[in-house]
Amino acid sequence: MTEEHLHEGESLKKVSGLYRDWFLDYASYVILDRAIPSVYDGFKPVQRRIMHSMRELEDGRYNKVANIVGNTMKYHPHGDASITDAMVQIGQKELLIDTQGNWGNIYTGDSAAAARYIEARLTPFALEVVFNPKTTEWAKSYDGRNNEPIDLPVKFPLLLAQGVEGIGVGLSTKILPHNFNELINASVSYLKGKKFQIFPDFLTGGMLDVAEYNDGERGGKVRARARIIQKDKNTLAITELPYSKNTGEIIDSIVKATERGKIKIKKIEDNTSDKVEILIHLHSDVSPDKTIDALYAFTDCQVSISPNACVIVGDKPMFLSVSEILRMNTDHTVSLLKKELEIELHELQESWHFASLERIFIENRIYHDIEEVKTWEDVLTTIEEGLKPHTKHLLRTVTEEDIVKLTEIRIKRISRFDLDKFKETIASMEDKIAKCKHNLEHLITYAIEYYTNIQKKYGKDKERRTEIRVFDTIDATKVAVANEKFYVNREEGFIGTSLKRDEYLFDCSDIDDIIVFRKDGTMKVVKVEAKTFVGKDILHVGIWKKGDARTVYNMIYREGRDGPYYMKRFSVTAVTRNTDYPLASEKKGSETLYFSANPNGEAELVSVLLKPNARIRKPKIDIDFSELAIKGRNSRGNLVTKYAVKKVDLKEQGVSTLAPRKIWFDETVRRLNVDARGTFLGNFKGDDKILTINANGEAKLVSFDLMNRFDDDYLILEKWNPEQPVTCIYFDGEKEIYYIKRFLFEATNNMQTFMPSEHPKSFIELVITANNATAELIFAKEKGKEKEPETINIDEFIAVKGIKAIGNQLTKSKVKAINLTIPEPEEDINPGFDEVESTEGHISFIDHDVKDEDFPEEGTIGSLFDEE
Template identity: 65%
Template structure:
């Protein structure tokens, strides 16, 4: 029976998995391993700022130090006496220390942090301790020692580093369950901060990187968890088609940076022609742009889509008392400075003890020789007798000594050579004792004024080693780059209105606009539904699409005008609204939601334009008024969820566009980018002015043509344009030109009367030429005459345009300037004039697009005048 049970048990165990508890293994083995990695490999100690491998390298270099260079391979081999790991990890750690250019004086190819080139093999490169390292890292007398891993040697528990080395070099490591990332800081700023701490003052320290670049420390958070710094390359414009990168962000190199730029170009996010890497001792990367590409916009695109900008998340974690400690850089500096003070105190106390011992023995020696106590031992036959004789001879003379005379002191006296006794000079002996007393007094003074001594110590370090260690990374607050504004739109968007599809693959359907793969698109349908969706190859959004465009988040200037029917037989309403934010791929109903609702009229206006439409009703019953105009300028801009204002309760036959409108929003600022000859609202280039609906731009060309235009962002400008500014209708234009037919110079002043027509204000003769033109109120000019042979040069003539000629028509010839030959005409500083003030934007009664809220149409009555209208724009209008 028992054999049958055993067989059954064996069969059960074979067919079922057995469960083994591993809690003991996890507790004993894994935690031991985690503790080992944290304490012995990855995280630096707060006392000296070193990881164990770094500390062992520095101790080995001290062991081998004789002032000459040593092969790195030799140093690595020596370090293996302390470090229980392979040579590769030691060599890598040593190269990292050497590249920081603080503790190790290097010779040979140690790699390049700018290009990412690795160092040569350790057998080819050499190193020795720097003067700074010898000065601040070592002092065996105040170093605590422990046995090495095999017990054959003694290694320091911590090196007595008297400087905030961890913050100067930075450090990072990944352990088991935690990591650390301490960013490097500026050498001089650390010393200044230490001095401020010793003086009881507040201080702040920020990262400084050997790769230079630019840093935004707004969210540094003292280097604690949760903080973040943004670092950027330094990019400038070399010429209109070339950008130059002269500094790179920390954590990158020129190779990885160029790779990221090429990848962004391949993906179509930026557009570049070619890249040249001329980096040697300093970074120089040339980015060549195709014609017509804005350098300013490309710089922002480089920050948005490449490694030219990156974020670094610091994490201050150190080892203290064999435990990980999370601490900010301010507290790290305080602890390091306080530790330096204690080390300086220990060093002074040791030196004080040494000097006191020297003084004690020098005094004994003088008593021993001066009083000829050595003669008392001549008759002694035993060693005990010699000791007692000397002790007896010293006692009458040792009352001034600071401690008792020990047997060891007497033994040292017996070791004095006869030659030294015979040549003993009492005066020299006293001078030595006096010098020791001065040194003892000085050290006691330092101990009594320890903080002042520490401050002087730090200031000495700054003076001796601070040269050439000024801040390299520029601190600046970054403006966020809107990726949708700077990305190159290299994809075309199409729409199938009837079927309700939009996407980039519908090439047989209607083209909408250019877009990018990061854009969102906004779609409106005839049923009054709205949706925002990500650009894709093909997306269904709803049938009968009436409007589709690239959606701009937080866009408060694009205003949608809509008239819709509420239900199949309900009244019609008009509304104006903006769409600033919404949930992607969610359908929104812009009507009241009743079945059968439909849109009669829809327009999308990029600058809040308000057009005039004609409402036509159906002839039903006794309706008297079948046709009237509706001005959208009289409709307030409300929230998209508002019902709107009642248009009519009767059936609408059709709605016709009668008149395009102008903006009802506040004036907008417009800039001109001279490099690409384009207007923009992205603050690129020179500010042209603030424009309302009726405002125009004045354009004057070198060929003598003048016109005013509506400031549309798509406008292209002539190459010979010499004046572009906001047009002030009553402001006169002053000019001096050469008439080719009459061969005379003329002066004229005029105002632009026909704002819609381009006109020439000089004669159309092929030899006619414009000399100067001014749009100032009271301009002045200087005429320099040509020197004729045999005659003295005629003095220069000043021309006051206001006095020289009255304002006439643009077609007038003007007044003759002179019959003499002219060498040069130049404008002078204009006379003072207080121009008529424009009505400021705050005084104009307009709807504030910054406060688009839902307003009840029953309680709010629109009251808009023509002055409320703003800039024309090319919106999309749909009629049904």
């Protein structure tokens, strides 16, 4: 039998063609019917079918989730597990489903109980906003037995409120959830023709940096952080989580970072229930501020999220921005409201039409005309003829269907006909018709009122949970724990963490950079490794930080084998790793005779002893490095001598030659900086401190380390002047009297409390650090009489006392308000100084003619490049 007979009546196709067709069909099915939501109602097909099924079963009582899932399987051609999971996800978003039972925990990641044990019903919001069978377009379900909605008529930007994630074939979607009230405000702004901007908001709270959000389009990103607070000097607490992370994942990431030596902690406690609380206990020698930064740098306490707003528009996937989605949702809501009004108007007009016919039929006793008529056709004709003289005012012509309805009116209704009541009913209908027409004519105003009413009814408990903040960039090398011990073999030229038999140098992090100086006058920067060859005759090994202009290296070297001797001071701010840099000279035989590394620009005094020579009058030269300018590492330096040098001895340790550091406070990121961002605090040097005072009467003295954090609410944040008294006016809740006190902080105690009263109604009215201030007391009416305001000079009113003192009673009368006046400090122009700090308080005057390069400042974080 031939092959032709075997395949008689069959068509042949290439296998490659079949695969292509099947794959396209499968991809289209996954994208359109499973993974990607519709832009109009914000639902994936399984979510839409769940909501439709719940509406079908809705009777005001809770239904077993298992029953809802079973009913949904009429519409969804997949397993019950996928339906249950999708329903739990909707329920955990606290918007559409009213849940009962254990629905899991978004904080801990615990899963929900089995579907047979938990219950659900639709929320009032869902019933009002999501459903309307009159405006719903229907299609047959997968088996053709039932009708299901193509899109639910959602009159709200639900897609942006709930957020969504999905992975299709060849594309994915990730739309972040946004705040309920902010979405409504944005829709109203759009309808009014105003600009709007919306940002994500998460149920888990936390903090969010939206600087690169890019309106939710592809290519944008946001950074989400946990909220970490310092409970005491040895305890941190995580109280809110970043989006997409639960407590288990956070704790696992902290444990892994601890095992890798990135952070150093004592133990972790998870006390999370209905609120997040992860306690991180620290060793006594660990900085809480540095640990917080390390948690953000090395754990899931900070995550980067890339949104990707892919939605189904019509029957095609499209990539949109969140603003475009909101505009489309708002326009769709307006069209749905218009459709509802048109349907309502039509129904009202039909009701008015038939009510008018009924009145004519009964009032003119037309029903008597059909008593003797024998055939049905004659009955209809008789009624039609009886109505004709009275139907000119009707909205449309009378149809046979209208006449048939009139014949169905019961005798009981005719006998009890009340003309006045009928007129009231028709008048009420006419009012509703007029209102409906008015709303159609003013559709945008009607839509704005709709949104406003929705917000009033359902927006009370939906305040923003995630704080929008600009995050500071954390340099991982500055916050990593020194988890490695570093060694050197100077003779053989090896450095590393594995040379435990050789000379121990310091502890470092495994992500630090190491700088090495050799006797031949060369320098190299390398990464921390177990063992690295850097060259023999090592003079100095240290941890190197990019942009560090405050570490200054002092050096005396010989140029070539018999050349002259030079001295120089330089800093190393940028290099390329694993590259040898000649600091002395490229001539053979160059040698370093003296070298020192000075972390704060110290300049010592050295003695250079010359070899005996008949031409030399002074065999000893004293060199003060403070007289040398700090230049680049490539500079040749200043000539010391042309004669041979025997040795160089350290004569006297030096002090820093760098100018005090200019420190600013950036309120946006709540960090100190040297880049002139924010409020200028002053010039800092040595042991200078920053004073912070909060509303609870707690004062802290902290260093001006740029890594310090200032997350607490503060009344005062300024450079601390030990001789400047602090004035506090507070209300004693127990005695119901205002007190005033003045005191100085103790330099030996970095954390001090000055609020004497612990009564719950006590509070601090104001705190100032200024001299010659006056307070105007405005008194409340007592027994119908008004007391004249009183002004007091604070410095004269009370002397400076101890920090624990109660202070003096401000007044016995009831105080309505206290108006404070601080005199402007006199400007002190002193040409001998670049900056003059006021002694009158925390106001500083800056000489803006001083150039930035006069004061070396710390560089910014970035990749390593050659110095230009």
